Amino acid sequence: MKKLLMSLGLAVGLASATQAAMAESTVDKVVSAGELRVCFEAGYMPFEMKNKKGDFVGFDIDMGKLMAKEMGVKFTPVNTAWDGIIPALLTDKCDIIMGGMTITAARNLKVNFADPYIIVGQSILIKPSLKGTIKSYKDLNDPKYTVVTKLGTTGDAATKKYLGKANIRLFDTEADGALEVANGKADAFVYDLPFNAIYSSQNKDKVVHLGTPFTYEPLGWALRKNDPDFLNFLDNFLRQAKGDGTYDRLYHKWFETDEWLSSVQ
Helix, strand or coil, rough: CCHHHHHHCCCCCHHHHHHHHHHHCCHHHHHCCCCCEEEEEECCCEEEEEECCCCEECHHHHHHHHHHHHHEEEEEECCCHHHHHHHHHHHCCCEEEECEEEECHHHCCCCCCCCCEEECCHHHHHHCCHHHHEEHHHHHHCCCCCEEECCCCCCHHHHHHCCCCCEEEEEEHHHHHHHHHHHCCCEEEEEEEHHHHHHHHCCCCCCEEECCCCCEEEEEECCCCCCHHHHHHHHHHHHHHHHHHHHHHHHHHHHHHHCCCHCCC
16 A cells, blocks of 8 residues: 555656646747847847948847747847857747757757757858868868868867867857958958858859858757757748748848848848
8 A cells, every 4th residue: 555655656746747737838938928039149140230320130030029929928038148148048038049060069958958959050151262171171271371260169169179270260240250360360251151152142242152051060059958848849940931932032132142131131
């Protein structure tokens, strides 16, 4: 009888814990609050930017708005400095990070990720005088070259890992880093391919884009740990968006055309 009571007590305890965990799901909180708070850092073209009107626009923004619509809630943007974006999620300043975040083992120790929604990698912008001399990242691994990238990003990690012999300088924003090369103050800029491709198309006389990525980087939406309901929702939301053509439509809008550039420059 004692063992039976102990077993029943354990079962009740586990059931209560399970119910409590379910009650704490971000899905429930979002629906109850009537808003989906999305963390990102504006400035990463074409994922999240500010247009001339001061509105947030971009691929991630559109996906976030679509997600909020499917949940029946309003979309609330939470523009956050990159070095504080995971702490913001963990301290409930937002419900999800939809900000071009690469899935890494180090980040995965702190947060969970939904299935990758896009695959990118690091590419390189070089100053025009180095065209033909620098053909890959390996050629830049030399103390005579100054290589810049954005602080705290996978570009930062890749530069230190593969170009450790170079003179590495870090900047708070990708725009500032790329500008160093455009102004001839640095030899190369390492960053995510989508940003570099767009930047080079707008500054053809100032930079040369080495467009073959030298890293593999899946981007994913980050959420707090121990939330299987929200993770399930996110994975199924992405499958549906890709299956019904919505994802392809938004991808074409932001990655295959540049009609939006005039609204943000």
